[in-house]
Amino acid sequence: MRDQRIVEIRNLSKSYQRGGQIVPVLSDITLDIASGEFVALMGPSGSGKSTLLNLIAGIDKPDGGMLRVAGIDIAELSESELADWRAEHVGFIFQFYNLMPVLTAFENVELPLLLTRLTSGERKSHVETALAMVSLSDRMEHYPSELSGGQQQRVAIARAIITDPTILVADEPTGDLDRASAEDILNLMDRLNAELGKTIIMVTHDPNAARRARSLRHLEKGVLTADRS
Amino acid sequence: MHFLKLVLRNALRHRLRTALTVLGLVVAFLSFGLLQTIVAAWYHGAEAAAPNRLITRNAVSLTIPLPLHYREKVRAVDGVKAVAVANWFAGVYQDPKNFFPQFAVEPVPYFSMYPEYRVPEEAFRAFLRDRKGAIVGRKLADTYGFKVGDAVPLKGTIFPGNWEFVVRGIYDAGEAKTDTSLFFFHWDYLNETMKQRQPLRANQVGIFVVEVSDVERAAAVSQEIDKQFKNSIAETLTETEQAFQIGFVKQTEAIVIAIRVVSFVVIFIILAVMANTMAMTARERFREYATLKALGFAPRYVAALIFGESLAITAVGCAIGIGLTFPVGGWFASQMGTLFPVFEVSENTVALQIACAVAVGAIAAALPARRAARVRIAEGLRAIG
Ligand SMILES: Nc1ncnc2c1ncn2[C@@H]1O[C@H](COP(=O)(O)OP(=O)(O)O)[C@@H](O)[C@H]1O
Numbered sequence: 150m151r152d153q154r155i156v157e158i159r160n161l162s163k164s165y166q167r168g169g170q171i172v173p174v175l176s177d178i179t180l181d182i183a184s185g186e187f188v189a190l191m192g193p194s195g196s197g198k199s200t201l202l203n204l205i206a207g208i209d210k211p212d213g214g215m216l217r218v219a220g221i222d223i224a225e226l227s228e229s230e231l232a233d234w235r236a237e238h239v240g241f242i243f244q245f246y247n248l249m250p251v252l253t254a255f256e257n258v259e260l261p262l263l264l265t266r267l268t269s270g271e272r273k274s275h276v277e278t279a280l281a282m283v284s285l286s287d288r289m290e291h292y293p294s295e296l297s298g299g300q301q302q303r304v305a306i307a308r309a310i311i312t313d314p315t316i317l318v319a320d321e322p323t324g325d326l327d328r329a330s331a332e333d334i335l336n337l338m339d340r341l342n343a344e345l346g347k348t349i350i351m352v353t354h355d356p357n358a359a360r361r362a363r364s365l366r367h368l369e370k371g372v373l374t375a376d377r378s
Numbered sequence: 379m380h381f382l383k384l385v386l387r388n389a390l391r392h393r394l395r396t397a398l399t400v401l402g403l404v405v406a407f408l409s410f411g412l413l414q415t416i417v418a419a420w421y422h423g424a425e426a427a428a429p430n431r432l433i434t435r436n437a438v439s440l441t442i443p444l445p446l447h448y449r450e451k452v453r454a455v456d457g458v459k460a461v462a463v464a465n466w467f468a469g470v471y472q473d474p475k476n477f478f479p480q481f482a483v484e485p486v487p488y489f490s491m492y493p494e495y496r497v498p499e500e501a502f503r504a505f506l507r508d509r510k511g512a513i514v515g516r517k518l519a520d521t522y523g524f525k526v527g528d529a530v531p532l533k534g535t536i537f538p539g540n541w542e543f544v545v546r547g548i549y550d551a552g553e554a555k556t557d558t559s560l561f562f563f564h565w566d567y568l569n570e571t572m573k574q575r576q577p578l579r580a581n582q583v584g585i586f587v588v589e590v591s592d593v594e595r596a597a598a599v600s601q602e603i604d605k606q607f608k609n610s611i612a613e614t615l616t617e618t619e620q621a622f623q624i625g626f627v628k629q630t631e632a633i634v635i636a637i638r639v640v641s642f643v644v645i646f647i648i649l650a651v652m653a654n655t656m657a658m659t660a661r662e663r664f665r666e667y668a669t670l671k672a673l674g675f676a677p678r679y680v681a682a683l684i685f686g687e688s689l690a691i692t693a694v695g696c697a698i699g700i701g702l703t704f705p706v707g708g709w710f711a712s713q714m715g716t717l718f719p720v721f722e723v724s725e726n727t728v729a730l731q732i733a734c735a736v737a738v739g740a741i742a743a744a745l746p747a748r749r750a751a752r753v754r755i756a757e758g759l760r761a762i763g
């Protein structure tokens with residue numbers, strides 16, 4: 150499993166249209182990520198890190214090149230096929246957590262399971278396990294507004310892993326947190342990778358965070374440059 | 379279950395905004411219900427009409443009378459069971475704003491044609507004995523405090539001078555839609571008095587009320603009656619009571635149409651308010667909608683959340699509005715006195731209120747729901763919510 154390529158990217162390009170002008174964001178990206186890796190994508194702001202991550206996670210579409218994730222050419226999928234694919238294969242961790250403010254921690258974590266066939270009893274035990282894993286068993290009935298930033302991000306991580314996805318994508322997961330909370334989150338991600346073998350792709354511009362990853366890629370003006378393994 | 383929970387919690391997120399929107403909806407649906415009820419009350423006379431009653435009037439205008447001697451010819455037409463003469467009196471009781479309809483009628487044939495006017499037998503006999511006697515409706519009696527034995531002076535307009543009547547009986551409604559705001563007196567009293575005051579205007583009849591023996595033949599009987607007076611100095615127009623009432627209402631139809639238009643304008647305004655609320659609400663939640671879509675929820679789930687919220691809010695506003703239409707309508711009716719003989723919130727009105735609520739809820743949500751469903755995830759996630 151370890152050496153199986155979970156993400157295969159060949160000559161991928163992406164540009165945006167802005168005010169009638171075409172702005173190239175990613176050009177000729179070629180990248181492989183093996184199953185069980187923990188990759189950090191670094192680079193200055195505006196270099197296209199989020200764009201690349203969004204393509205891999207199937208929430209944006211490339212202009213050209215090949216993009217295969219978990220053996221599927223996701224650039225070829227229709228919108229609704231892609232939605233199903235994401236629900237099954239991708240766990241999202243966002244910079245601003247993106248929890249539903251009207252749902253409790255428990256309900257937020259349960260959300261992705263509503264798209265599965267699990268019974269409510271099964272969902273309950275899954276959610277409790279996930280929240281225990283992020284040490285929030287005592288905060289299940291709390292709303293996001295009643296939790297600290299670090300706690301909210303832990304709820305978001307529980308939500309991301311609840312369906313046991315193929316890859317976890319994290320866009321600046323510590324970008325909005327103080328140092329201590331950031332450490333907590335990084336420790337948690339480290340454990341998910343080391344103990345549960347989760348494949349994690351993390352975008353960050355924080356060197357502290359990047360250091361925790363097992364491999365590092367640099368993105369500079371839409372082009373992958375040096376890497377360290 | 380989870381869907382409903384999300385919809386309801388979202389709806390209660392901005393309590394003040396939701397409360398104000400609901401208040402607006404309540405006022406709009408209440409106003410709409412009242413205006414629709416006024417329109418229905420206006421057309422009420424036509425609804426209370428019986429199919430076996432015809433009205434014969436002057437073909438030129440309702441304001442031009444017919445000669446009394448027509449009565450015998452009308453009665454002779456095959457299929458006619460009974461004929462009663464009637465005149466619109468238009469007298470003023472104390473003050474012109476005290477409006478109620480008064481009719482001079484031939485008591486025996488008239489009241490036998492209108493069995494829905496329930497007069498106690500004893501009272502009816504007393505009425506027949508007194509040439510100045512009058513029969514008044516229950517609602518009219520309640521409004522002005524008329525009791526049996528009371529003298530009621532009316533100041534004539536069409537028939538000048540002062541007229542004195544004595545209440546001899548009060549009639550009750552035989553059916554829900556029966557008008558009990560009417561005032562009846564002897565046509566003979568009117569005619570005899572006119573003979574003295576203005577002899578040239580005596581023996582003139584406003585309308586003949588005709589009862590047909592067979593409802594199926596009403597149209598043929600109408601034609602036959604009018605044929606009798608073809609090419610005479612006063613040609614007649616005979617129509618069913620319902621057609622007659624509708625024609626009567628038509629004279630004031632512009633007002634009714636205006637009221638109807640206003641009632642829908644009110645709904646249109648609340649639609650604009652509701653659409654604005656939903657657009658604002660949806661815009662604030664773009665990131666959440668994008669997140670749901672990223673997690674794999676279908677665009678239509680996101681759209682349904684917005685539709686659900688919009689419909690839930692309009693449903694509450696409409697329900698309270700409908701609930702208030704009844705007591706407020708009742709109060710309104712008591713204030714209006716006899717202007718609207720029957721002022722009742724109908725099932726039709728309630729159905730129309732519900733239909734409008736569904737339309738408002740759905741239309742208000744349509745655009746925001748479409749935009750939220752189509753939001754490109756990567757862009758929606760960038761939005762600072
Ligand atoms: N939806 C979009 N429309 C237009 N331009 C965009 C859009 N998304 C990103 N960009 C542009 O693409 C470039 C890369 O953006 P992004 O991937 O967010 O960079 P990073 O995450 O590395 O800071 C930036 O110049 C940004 O302005």
Ligand SMILES: [Mg+2]
Nearest residue numbers: 198199200320
């Ligand atoms: Mg970024």
